[in-house]
Amino acid sequence: MRDEPMLPEAFSDLEPFAASWCLSDANARYEQRLASSMTALQAFYDAVGARADAILRHLATRDPQAMDDADRNLLWLMGSFSTVGFAVDVFKQPEVPDTGGASMPWTTTPWP
Amino acid sequence: MxxxxxxxxxxxxxxxxxxxxxxxxxxxxxxxxxxxxxxxxxxIHDPGFFELEKEAVFRRSWLYVGRVERLPRRGSYFTKELPFLGVSALIVRGLDDHIRAFHNACSHRGNKLVWSDDPDRETAGSCRQFACKYHGWRFDLEGDVAYVHNAPEFFDLDPAELALPRIHCEVWAGFVFINLLDEPRETLREFLTPTVERLExxxxxxxxxxxxxxxxxxxxxxxxxxxxxxxxxxxxxxxxxxxxxxxxxxxxxxxxxxxxxxxxxxxxxxxxxxxxxxxxxxxxxxxxxxxxxxxxxxxxxxxxxxxxxxxxxxxxxxxxxxxxxxxxxxxxxxxxxxxxxxxxxxxxxxxxxxxxxxxxxxxxxxxxxxxxxxxxxxxxxxxxxxxxxxxxxxxxxxxxxxxxxxxxxxxxxxxxxxxxxxxxxxxxxxxxxxxxxxxxxxx
CATH class of the missing domain: 3.90.380.10 (Naphthalene 1,2-dioxygenase Alpha Subunit; Chain A, domain 1)
Structure with a gap:
């Protein structure tokens, strides 16, 4: 565990996932999916899925351009949740099947 | 059976x-x-066909190269690399707010004019003049030569001859297009046809x-x-x-x-x-x-x-x-x-x-x-x-x-x-x- 919390206090139960998944770079969020086991993806998916409604209600009150660090981390955590959703819900594997390792890295993404 | x-x-x-x-x-x-x-x-797989296609299709069509939002201010520019046509294009918003396109090469000895770190990679930014990294020649946003380093050593330089070669460039609905022909066969709007044009x-x-x-x-x-x-x-x-x-x-x-x-x-x-x-x-x-x-x-x-x-x-x-x-x-x-x-x-x-x-x-x-x-x-x-x-x-x-x-x-x-x-x-x-x-x- 880190000494400094990364997430807002109301969501401190998700702190164990923060270091791996609060990634500012959308490419890093996808690479983390590819580098994770299905067990790890499922654990992350289940933990965040259980709190997703509350997190989204919280973030709906925040201006993306005026967020503090903790809210930004929460935003990126949810970006990772969307990113792993396909692996868990649909493909049952980290990679998109039948693509021969094809990749389309992001070259432009919004901040944050 | x-x-x-x-x-x-x-x-x-x-x-x-x-x-x-x-x-x-x-x-x-x-x-x-x-x-x-x-x-x-x-x-889709005949190399001879592809060689003809480059000329017959790509060099004769209006080609989309980027959105106007990539050129937010006077002096904003981006480059578009089209190596299959042997073209590096420099697209820039001038001081008069017109968007122009040039071949991205210095008039002095032809080195690449605008690039950063890797010449194969596209780049973007904002400036008042383009400066060649090789010998320091500078060009304004209209493509005209602005500065020649150690000019007295040259022989009868004529500024009119030193401008960057222009590429035809037109904008529709905020989409910037170029045309590589010396004389395009039709305007961008003629090329698009009236129905496509209305999408603007x-x-x-x-x-x-x-x-x-x-x-x-x-x-x-x-x-x-x-x-x-x-x-x-x-x-x-x-x-x-x-x-x-x-x-x-x-x-x-x-x-x-x-x-x-x-x-x-x-x-x-x-x-x-x-x-x-x-x-x-x-x-x-x-x-x-x-x-x-x-x-x-x-x-x-x-x-x-x-x-x-x-x-x-x-x-x-x-x-x-x-x-x-x-x-x-x-x-x-x-x-x-x-x-x-x-x-x-x-x-x-x-x-x-x-x-x-x-x-x-x-x-x-x-x-x-x-x-x-x-x-x-x-x-x-x-x-x-x-x-x-x-x-x-x-x-x-x-x-x-x-x-x-x-x-x-x-x-x-x-x-x-x-x-x-x-x-x-x-x-x-x-x-x-x-x-x-x-x-x-x-x-």
Missing amino acids: QKRPHVQGYTPGERALDVFEKPEAGSWTEAFGLPTTPVSLRD DFPFERMTEAWVCEGVVKANWKVFIDAYQELYHVPYVHSKMNDPKAQATGSDKVPFMVPRFLRFGRHRMYSSGGPTANSEVRSSRPLDALFRSSLYGPIDPPDVGPLGEGINPGRLERWGLDNWMLYPNFTIQVWGLGWYTVYEHWPIDVDSHRFILSMYFVPPRNGFERLSQEHTVNTVREFVLQDYGSCQTLQQAVSRNPRDRYFLNDQEVLVRHLHHCVVEDVERYRRERAQEGGAGDAR
């Missing part, structure tokens, strides 16, 4: 589909004025939140355009994207049907119901409900007002999206949910190309809207990666196949149209070259 292949009519499992009215001609293919016979795909009413300028990704696809540029010119492949390539937990419909393989196809010269489009089309297909996933967002876009987008008179030219009742395939390699997808997608397919070689996918939204007002948009772009990219895989496989297989007769159905009319237009342009170019005494060689 006699074989009974299923090649006519629907199977019982296919019955739950939306079937749409055909045009008066009897089929979309005939309405387009195209033959219904099997087609050759030699144009769509509020593109409100949708400035950009997500862009790109990759090098080991397939001819036309193969990937074909992948979204028809929805016939959707139940097979993308079957896993349906929600396996949703209520069963009796078939995973329900055909997706496109209700309306139209052509405008070499350009073509289809309209579809988008989220309201093909109601029998299970496509909602648990995270789609959570993020209120899907392949079709965020469900509660900010109000952008009317989407303009140019959309849905076929006047579909349940309209959800238009897919405008503009000749040769530029596609604009406009969505009823208030966002748009741009596809660019830039040839590298006969069997590979650079694919750039850009998605644009109204800037999000809060963190939830921001995530709805990210969930849409993530979903689109998962679909695109599946298409990417099937395109690369098709390229490899077709180029190794002794067969050269392939079978297109009426829902694949746009595939037929693209290849037909390209082959026609190449044949015309070949004839012109032959008349000029050339033997049909590349230049």
Whole structure:
């Protein structure tokens, strides 16, 4: 565990996932999916899925351009949740099947 | 036992589909004025054809190179690398707010003028003058020479001769195009045709939140355009994207049907119901409900007002999206949910190309809207990666196949149209070259 919390206090139960998944770079969020086991993806998916409604209600009150660090981390955590959703819900594997390792890295993404 | 292949009519499992009215001609293919016979795909793997195609198609067309939002201020610029045509283009907004394009090479000894770190990589920025990294010559935003280092050592320099070579450049609906001919055969608006031109009413300028990704696809540029010119492949390539937990419909393989196809010269489009089309297909996933967002876009987008008179030219009742395939390699997808997608397919070689996918939204007002948009772009990219895989496989297989007769159905009319237009342009170019005494060689 880190000494400094990364997430807002109301969501401190998700702190164990923060270091791996609060990634500012959308490419890093996808690479983390590819580098994770299905067990790890499922654990992350289940933990965040259980709190997703509350997190989204919280973030709906925040201006993306005026967020503090903790809210930004929460935003990126949810970006990772969307990113792993396909692996868990649909493909049952980290990679998109039948693509021969094809990749389309992001070259432009919004901040944050 | 006699074989009974299923090649006519629907199977019982296919019955739950939306079937749409055909045009008066009897089929979309005939309405387009195209033959219904099997087609050759030699144009995707013949290196000789590719050499002609570069000249006949790309050097003679208006080519989309970027959005005006990439040039926000006077002095803003970006470069576009088109190595297959031997072109590096420099696009810049001048002090007079005009957008111009130049060949990106210093007039002194021809070194690359604007680049950073890696000359093969595109770059962007803002400046008052362009300075060559080699010997320090400088050019203003109108392309005229501004400064020659140690000028007295030169012999009779004439500023008029030192300007950067111009590339024809025009803007429509915020999309910047270039034309590489010395004298373009038509203006950009003539090239687009009146129906495409009217799409400029769509509020593109409100949708400035950009997500862009790109990759090098080991397939001819036309193969990937074909992948979204028809929805016939959707139940097979993308079957896993349906929600396996949703209520069963009796078939995973329900055909997706496109209700309306139209052509405008070499350009073509289809309209579809988008989220309201093909109601029998299970496509909602648990995270789609959570993020209120899907392949079709965020469900509660900010109000952008009317989407303009140019959309849905076929006047579909349940309209959800238009897919405008503009000749040769530029596609604009406009969505009823208030966002748009741009596809660019830039040839590298006969069997590979650079694919750039850009998605644009109204800037999000809060963190939830921001995530709805990210969930849409993530979903689109998962679909695109599946298409990417099937395109690369098709390229490899077709180029190794002794067969050269392939079978297109009426829902694949746009595939037929693209290849037909390209082959026609190449044949015309070949004839012109032959008349000029050339033997049909590349230049």
